[in-house]
Amino acid sequence: MNTAPLSGRRSGSPAKRALASGSALVLLLAGCGGSPTAAAPQATTGGGPTAAEKLYTEVNGMTGQQRRDKLVPLAEKEGTLDLYTSMTSDVADVVIKAFEDQFNVTVNLYRAGSETVLQRIVQEQKAHYQGNDVVETNATELFDLNSEGVLATYDGERRRMVPDAGRQQGWTATRFNLFAPSWNTKLVTPDQAPKTWEDLADPKWDGKLAMEISDSDWYLTLYGYWKKKGKTDDEINKLFADMAKGAKIVKGHTVQGQLLSAGQFSVVASNYSYIVEQAKAKGAPVDYQPYVEPVIARPNGIGLMKAAKHPAAAMLFTDWLLQEGQALLVKQGLTPAIVEGDDPLKDVEIIPIDVEELTKNGEEWNKRYDQVISNGEQVDGN
Amino acid sequence: MTTASPAVPARKGATLGWLRRLGTPKLIIIVVVAGVIGYLALVPLYYLIWGTFFDANGFTLGGFARAYGDPRVGGMIGNSLWFAVGAAVLSLVVGTALAYLNVRTDVPFKGLFFAASIIPLIIPGILYTIAWIFLASPDIGLLNKLIEPVFGPGFFDVFTVWGMVWVEGLHLSPIVFLLMVAAFRSMDPSLEESALMSGASRWQVFRRVTVPLTRPAIVAAVLVMVVRSLESFEVPALLGLQNGIYVFTSRIYFVLRTYPPDLAAAGALAVGLLVFAVIGVAISNLVGRSGKTYQTVTGKGFRPRPMELGKWRPVMGGVIVLYFFLTVVGPLLVLLYTSLLKFYQAPSTEAFASMSLDNYRQLFDISDAMTALKNSLALGLGSATLVMVLMAVGAWIVVRSRIPGRQLVDHLSFVPLVIPGLVLGLALSFVYLRSPIPIYGTIFILLIAYCTRYMPYGMRYAVTSMHQISAELEESAQVSGASWWQTFRRVLLPLLSPGLLAGWIYILVVSFRELSSSILLYSPGNEVLSILIFEQYENGQFTVLAALGVVMVLTLAVLVIIAYKLGAKVGLRQD
Numbered sequence: 001m002n003t004a005p006l007s008g009r010r011s012g013s014p015a016k017r018a019l020a021s022g023s024a025l026v027l028l029l030a031g032c033g034g035s036p037t038a039a040a041p042q043a044t045t046g047g048g049p050t051a052a053e054k055l056y057t058e059v060n061g062m063t064g065q066q067r068r069d070k071l072v073p074l075a076e077k078e079g080t081l082d083l084y085t086s087m088t089s090d091v092a093d094v095v096i097k098a099f100e101d102q103f104n105v106t107v108n109l110y111r112a113g114s115e116t117v118l119q120r121i122v123q124e125q126k127a128h129y130q131g132n133d134v135v136e137t138n139a140t141e142l143f144d145l146n147s148e149g150v151l152a153t154y155d156g157e158r159r160r161m162v163p164d165a166g167r168q169q170g171w172t173a174t175r176f177n178l179f180a181p182s183w184n185t186k187l188v189t190p191d192q193a194p195k196t197w198e199d200l201a202d203p204k205w206d207g208k209l210a211m212e213i214s215d216s217d218w219y220l221t222l223y224g225y226w227k228k229k230g231k232t233d234d235e236i237n238k239l240f241a242d243m244a245k246g247a248k249i250v251k252g253h254t255v256q257g258q259l260l261s262a263g264q265f266s267v268v269a270s271n272y273s274y275i276v277e278q279a280k281a282k283g284a285p286v287d288y289q290p291y292v293e294p295v296i297a298r299p300n301g302i303g304l305m306k307a308a309k310h311p312a313a314a315m316l317f318t319d320w321l322l323q324e325g326q327a328l329l330v331k332q333g334l335t336p337a338i339v340e341g342d343d344p345l346k347d348v349e350i351i352p353i354d355v356e357e358l359t360k361n362g363e364e365w366n367k368r369y370d371q372v373i374s375n376g377e378q379v380d381g382n
Numbered sequence: 383m384t385t386a387s388p389a390v391p392a393r394k395g396a397t398l399g400w401l402r403r404l405g406t407p408k409l410i411i412i413v414v415v416a417g418v419i420g421y422l423a424l425v426p427l428y429y430l431i432w433g434t435f436f437d438a439n440g441f442t443l444g445g446f447a448r449a450y451g452d453p454r455v456g457g458m459i460g461n462s463l464w465f466a467v468g469a470a471v472l473s474l475v476v477g478t479a480l481a482y483l484n485v486r487t488d489v490p491f492k493g494l495f496f497a498a499s500i501i502p503l504i505i506p507g508i509l510y511t512i513a514w515i516f517l518a519s520p521d522i523g524l525l526n527k528l529i530e531p532v533f534g535p536g537f538f539d540v541f542t543v544w545g546m547v548w549v550e551g552l553h554l555s556p557i558v559f560l561l562m563v564a565a566f567r568s569m570d571p572s573l574e575e576s577a578l579m580s581g582a583s584r585w586q587v588f589r590r591v592t593v594p595l596t597r598p599a600i601v602a603a604v605l606v607m608v609v610r611s612l613e614s615f616e617v618p619a620l621l622g623l624q625n626g627i628y629v630f631t632s633r634i635y636f637v638l639r640t641y642p643p644d645l646a647a648a649g650a651l652a653v654g655l656l657v658f659a660v661i662g663v664a665i666s667n668l669v670g671r672s673g674k675t676y677q678t679v680t681g682k683g684f685r686p687r688p689m690e691l692g693k694w695r696p697v698m699g700g701v702i703v704l705y706f707f708l709t710v711v712g713p714l715l716v717l718l719y720t721s722l723l724k725f726y727q728a729p730s731t732e733a734f735a736s737m738s739l740d741n742y743r744q745l746f747d748i749s750d751a752m753t754a755l756k757n758s759l760a761l762g763l764g765s766a767t768l769v770m771v772l773m774a775v776g777a778w779i780v781v782r783s784r785i786p787g788r789q790l791v792d793h794l795s796f797v798p799l800v801i802p803g804l805v806l807g808l809a810l811s812f813v814y815l816r817s818p819i820p821i822y823g824t825i826f827i828l829l830i831a832y833c834t835r836y837m838p839y840g841m842r843y844a845v846t847s848m849h850q851i852s853a854e855l856e857e858s859a860q861v862s863g864a865s866w867w868q869t870f871r872r873v874l875l876p877l878l879s880p881g882l883l884a885g886w887i888y889i890l891v892v893s894f895r896e897l898s899s900s901i902l903l904y905s906p907g908n909e910v911l912s913i914l915i916f917e918q919y920e921n922g923q924f925t926v927l928a929a930l931g932v933v934m935v936l937t938l939a940v941l942v943i944i945a946y947k948l949g950a951k952v953g954l955r956q957d
Contacts, residue, residue, distance in 0.1 A: 088917070088920050089920070089921060090921045090923075109906055110905060110906055112902070113920070116901050116902050119804075120811070120902055122642075123808065126815075129822065131905075213623055248624045248625075249623040249626065250623065251619040251620065251623055252619075254921075254922045254924070255512070257922055258726060258922070258924045261725050261727070262728070264519055264522050265521075275922045279922070282724040282725045283736075285727075374626055374628070
């Protein structure tokens with residue numbers, strides 16, 4: 001049975017030593033550096049304000065053309081802007097092109113899902129690596145970034161025009177994603193379409209309603225809203241349980257939108273209105289209007305990095321996105337943070353996601369929502 | 383001090399001799415390869431283990447409590463195992479049968495094989511799964527509509543564990559096919575012929591001779607398949623969740639979604655997988671170790687010759703056409719059809735009237751499309767080549783050498799299989815953000831990530847082939863005065879080439895789909911195709927995505943065909 005090649009035996013002993021030392025080296029490499037995961041991240045700055053922060057403070061007090069005149073030459077001298085965002089690429093492409101056309105600044109874009117954007121920034125900041133100057137992403141992640149102490153204070157006349165819910169410490173809302181029920185118009189007549197959030201609990205939707213697996217922020221906001229309107233916990237829990245009963249659980253709002261167009265289900269509880277709008281614009285048999293109120297709005301915002309390498313460009317981009325950029329966002333079918341002129345949503349009741357609660361007790365709400373949707377019993381076939 | 387002086391040159395001489403003995407190419411290569419494998423595996427493993435067992439307050443098992451403390455964990459493990467074993471068995475049966483028919487028999491339509499075996503692998507998981515929803519959903523499935531008059535509505539239901547097994551099994555079967563093709567290619571048909579001569583039926587030969595001879599490959603396939611299915615994300619997320627079927631990965635997704643990500647719980651789940659994998663690798667080596675039993679490539683000359691199927695030939699031809707329609711034509715037609723529409727709708731005159739090539743045009747308008755294609759190609763070719771070269775030597779260490787601790791190399795190379803992609807991304811960015819060598823922010827960090835992720839597959843492909851090659855070939859080369867390196871290059875590499883090529887193709891193809899670590903590690907200018915896919919998906923451009931899927935299938939299919947044509951020129955040749 002012994003098929004050992006001669007060579008193996010001959011050089012057995014040095015090879016053994018070499019292999020052992022090889023693994024020792026590897027262990028050593030892996031061993032240095034201490035705990036990679038346990039340590040809490042800290043602000044990258046030791047004590048005083050960074051150079052970037054000094055510039056922010058100076059410009060924060062300026063207004064109008066004077067402010068622009070101060071920033072543009074500085075930004076163009078920096079020449080580059082490193083932007084991390086979770087904006088979808090179709091929107092981001094338009095926004096960046098417009099910005100680059102207007103100013104002599106090149107934008108380096110990193111685009112990913114909001115959770116990934118957060119992970120990346122935290123990793124980089126912990127290692128004192130200045131990857132980005134500015135971040136544009138979801139409210140939840142911005143809250144987390146702010147509590148990591150990496151975001152700087154931004155102020156100015158444009159920020160002051162943003163609604164309260166969008167003016168947070170460390171970041172400013174740029175746009176809102178609207179959660180609203182949507183339906184397939186081939187399967188649901190205007191009469192049958194849901195008129196209130198409570199309608200979604202109607203047994204007629206059993207097996208025909210879809211819910212998304214990660215919409216716990218929607219859940220907690222609607223929960224809080226109902227609570228404020230005087231419903232008891234039992235009543236609210238029953239409403240959600242009835243919604244989830246027979247509900248089809250889907251991962252991803254996009255898939256949800258696709259499958260709604262295709263008729264896999266009749267109603268979606270909480271999709272983003274812009275996804276449905278896009279499908280509708282292409283002629284798909286879907287609708288979300290008239291809105292079921294209150295529409296639940298999830299802010300997306302922008303934050304300046306304390307450790308920015310290109311602070312003037314970062315600040316110019318932020319100003320610009322809250323000014324010229326707002327009209328661009330509207331053209332892309334998004335809901336801007338600053339409404340100027342005619343507001344298409346002026347008669348619609350909108351409530352923002354309770355981000356504060358989400359950041360404080362998000363884990364708890366995740367678990368509860370998880371519980372709610374997992375009770376959506378299986379419906380056979382139809 | 384004069385007495386000491388003669389001793390110095392003497393010691394120097396000894397050291398030099400020792401160095402010279404140590405400095406042989408063989409040793410250097412072995413040490414470097416083992417070191418690289420260890421390094422690639424240990425970086426993420428260390429990160430994962432540390433995150434699992436230690437928090438700010440020291441040692442903890444809290445992650446395990448959170449991961450396994452869920453009241454539904456029983457059902458979850460049940461579902462996971464049912465799903466994983468089901469998919470593994472399905473892919474094993476399908477992949478092996480196809481490989482056998484293709485390599486060892488004179489079955490018709492051989493041309494369809496490579497399409498049938500590679501295309502499911504190329505189509506991104508999310509597209510493949512959605513295509514199956516459009517085919518076999520009880521509500522909107524086209525297949526269901528087709529057979530409704532006979533079987534009533536909703537005959538097929540893809541939203542069940544069986545549906546998940548079906549889709550995952552078919553999606554994974556190419557890995558088995560590639561492994562088994564390599565195994566069958568290296569098999570001496572005289573063994574089968576002797577059995578036939580001794581009066582055994584064809585089925586008996588297959589069961590008693592063919593299957594036992596390829597056992598190392600089969601064990602490797604089962605191992606990889608089960609772990610892969612346990613980790614699979616798209617299929618459980620899109621098909622299972624709808625009816626509340628939870629599996630392991632749904633949990634990993636949940637614990638990593640929160641901030642800060644619950645690495646401890648994710649790690650605890652991964653450690654569970656790791657234990658399973660280590661046992662699996664040990665079993666696979668135990669099976670492979672029985673020495674000569676599986677060594678089918680020996681010093682005796684042989685030409686693998688296909689077996690005649692006789693009257694079964696048309697039947698098998700029918701089976702292959704059916705399979706081809708189910709796994710390739712069906713999903714691919716759905717993709718092609720969708721890629722021509724403005725939004726997905728069931729086929730109708732209206733739908734056909736609205737068809738256009740707009741989605742393809744949009745695809746070419748995506749500014750980064752060419753850069754992404756170029757980067758993906760470079761990374762795919764680079765990681766596939768690097769991994770297979772490293773693993774060829776790695777497999778020699780594990781299978782042939784008598785170096786103590788060689789099993790460790792095998793275990794280490796398998797580790798990345800159980801590490802979630804996001805954790806790998808975090809581990810790599812942690813290390814290279816602090817490394818003095820500027821790798822972070824360049825394409826090389828993606829190359830390292832890909833090599834790490836695909837090392838386990840490369841090792842399985844290489845080890846499996848190595849088990850089949852008899853040591854006597856190497857011994858004769860060495861007796862004839864060849865050095866180790868010459869033997870390796872001139873004897874072993876050509877003999878290993880079917881397995882190495884199969885692994886190379888596999889890595890090339892799946893690297894185009896890698897997203898979970900790429901998305902965290904890429905930087906502007908280093909976009910890859912999978913990121914474009916993800917973006918189109920996020921934009922809700924499902925029809926553009928379908929077009930991209932079609933383009934990817936075409937590109938990779940061409941590459942694979944070229945690889946096979948080139949591959950046929952080396953190694954064992956068929957008659």
